Amino acid sequence: MMKIGNHISSSKGYEAMGKQALKLGASTFAFFTRNPRGGSAKAIVPGDVAGFLELWQEKGYGQIVAHAPYTLNACSAKQEVRRFSWETFADDLERMEYTPGNYYNFHPGSHAGQGTEEGIRLIAEMLNAYLKPEQTTTVLLETMAGKGSEMGRSFQELQGILDRVELSDKMGVCLDTCHVWDAGYDIVENLDGVLEEFDRTLGLSRLKAVHLNDSMNPRGSRKDRHARIGEGAIGLEAFKRIINHPALRELPFILETPNDDEGWAREISMLRGYYRE
Template structure:
């Protein structure tokens, strides 16, 4: 099982990988740049060489490169879209300096009242340009909770983007909190949810999983992550979901509200629970 959590790369990728190993992880997620801004630190090629050495030694799975929260490709404001497109293109170039199987995860965007059809087309247009820059990118649209005017909280919306771009590099990342909040009952009907992903999008397009509990109820359309076992999904349901045959080999990263020791405890919990099922 490839399992990690969100880590800072302030001290470099090698240091983040060493931290991951120290807490029992064999993957990690990082922001490509300031999550609330647009600045990005230059990538040191030597740091990436050392990162790859650690990843090879400890059998790492794919890393998750998370796009900035300020990137709204579907905004109703042209200057906001232009900024988002610039960030996306720059991230595609930066991705080429990272390990080849790195998964680029980002929030599709919010249409801000102009309607999901218009917003979706803006996202499609931006991604068409992005894959021209990096046709081998591994891009995963993150499924959202549906708060406000978010696009991508229904599987059909994610499919519309994928079909609109029409490029094999585009897939999805599911988030257990977001799915539950969006109305997908992974507690009582996990098999039905998986079947729905497969029938609408295709499990071959499922690149990554964010693992979280949810502070809010099924269908609340609120984005409130909880630590594992401290939310309304619960540890049993989460373990049951991620160990389904269709999902068991998908890379996972925690996005729970934790410090490092909390992530370590959750990683140990998951590995122990999964091991007991084998």
């Protein structure tokens, strides 16, 4: 079964998110753990979580992919920003254990002129401070487009972080199609080659989820501008290959396209139609 969904608003709670995902035809979904542009987090209601877990188990669906707020920057040059980011990360990991066995995805951050090595050091320091042997959540580093001083623009940068993480079995990677395209990886003409490089550098066992996004810009632009599936520079034919690739087809696919509910339902249905069961 194809595991595909989109970002669902978490404002109404877990059970409502699950029901909304089903309404759109999804079998997984992503959600922000808190205000994506701020720091406030909705209180977790155990009964609401229990309702969601019962619904998801009844459907037999797999992992969901939580997303850290965009304001989390573990390698910021400003100490107060790093403190906020580390505290948010620690709190989010505790909250994730209400829905055990799922994924928590975050943008590695921007080193803001400190240099890549310092960025890697600070991100790994945060991870080593808060990852716990008993946690059931897998933390995912997201591949990034590389605009400005953004970290995670290459598989090598991500591996630089993972090499320094003590509990590396708690870590994985989320591959964003728009981001890797904008970073220069040719997933249109050379998908096999890109995945082979990922395997050599990080190991395909690290790849846990895929953000499915077309791109408004040409390859290597480092812009990070998402487009609807088939309406950008990546194109529909490439997405047909991506969702059916042996290394990717069993992973959760999350749409982050510029859409409304009707548009996401249409994309989910369309991609299911191209998926070879």
